[in-house]
Amino acid sequence: MISLASSLTKQDPLLLEPMHADRGKIIIDGNAAAALGAMFAGVTVCDLVSHYAFFLSGRKLIDFMKKHRVEPDGKASFAIVQAEDELAAVGMVLGAGWAGARSMTSTSGPGISLMAEFAGLGYFAETSRSHLRISSASVLSTGMPTRNQCRETCSPSPICPTANTKHGHAAPRFCQRVLPVRHGGL
Amino acid sequence: MLLPASVNECYQFAMEAFDLTEQLQDPGIRSLRSRYRHEQLDVRPVRLSRQATEAGKVLPRKTWTVLGGFER
Numbered sequence: 483m484i485s486l487a488s489s490l491t492k493q494d495p496l497l498l499e500p501m502h503a504d505r506g507k508i509i510i511d512g513n514a515a516a517a518l519g520a521m522f523a524g525v526t527v528c529d530l531v532s533h534y535a536f537f538l539s540g541r542k543l544i545d546f547m548k549k550h551r552v553e554p555d556g557k558a559s560f561a562i563v564q565a566e567d568e569l570a571a572v573g574m575v576l577g578a579g580w581a582g583a584r585s586m587t588s589t590s591g592p593g594i595s596l597m598a599e600f601a602g603l604g605y606f607a608e609t610s611r612s613h614l615r616i617s618s619a620s621v622l623s624t625g626m627p628t629r630n631q632c633r634e635t636c637s638p639s640p641i642c643p644t645a646n647t648k649h650g651h652a653a654p655r656f657c658q659r660v661l662p663v664r665h666g667g668l
Numbered sequence: 669m670l671l672p673a674s675v676n677e678c679y680q681f682a683m684e685a686f687d688l689t690e691q692l693q694d695p696g697i698r699s700l701r702s703r704y705r706h707e708q709l710d711v712r713p714v715r716l717s718r719q720a721t722e723a724g725k726v727l728p729r730k731t732w733t734v735l736g737g738f739e740r
Contacts, residue, residue, distance in 0.1 A: 507711055507712050508710070509710050509711075510675055510708070512675050515675045515679040515682070516678040516682045518682070519679040519681070519682025520682045520683075524686065584686050605695060608693035608694070609695075
């Protein structure tokens with residue numbers, strides 16, 4: 483076999499060489515990037531509903547926090563709480579935000595509709611908190627057969643668009659003007 | 669409601685979200701698309717800034733000027 487390969491002569495003009503297109507880059511997915519951003523932003527409370535697929539982002543957050551947010555004496559400077567449902571998750575996040583902690587939870591499009599009650603309460607109580615909303619490939623969680631991701635964004639009720647919970651008032655009307663101001667902060 | 673369009677923005681908007689929610693005292697939503705949520709993409713690492721997090725509930729004057737006021 484070796485002698486056969488050495489006896490071949492290159493006759494085509496093709497030449498392969500490494501492109502080094504990934505030089506200086508890291509390979510990461512959106513879940514890990516969002517988890518890293520949340521950790522460096524100082525999130526201390528994260529409520530999770532772990533039976534969902536979007537728990538992956540929270541899972542990565544747990545891994546990062548265990549690695550970087552543990553005090554020298556071994557005590558964790560964060561709290562990861564397993565919630566029984568979406569309403570409980572956003573309720574605990576709301577309470578943590580009310581107490582001054584930077585808190586977050588993750589959910590999906592239909593999941594954020596289940597948080598509708600506390601979403602309205604948080605708006606009127608002027609309590610800051612952060613959701614990490616993972617959109618599925620479809621509006622109604624049916625997957626790719628009904629793929630239409632843009633509809634979630636373009637819904638008349640952008641904060642709870644996937645079900646019949648209309649909390650359009652919770653979306654600040656000036657958000658489109660805020661984003662260009664803060665964009666590029668890093 | 670922040671809609672990141674890339675993996676880099678997933679990281680950047682995660683930090684922005686907490687600052688905005690505290691300054692505006694409103695709930696914030698980061699909406700990730702499943703396209704770049706699951707895909708392993710090669711991105712250029714961003715440099716951490718000391719001013720990345722602006723903990724507190726005060727809107728900077730520059731933002732107030734652009735907003736032209738606050739209204740619920």
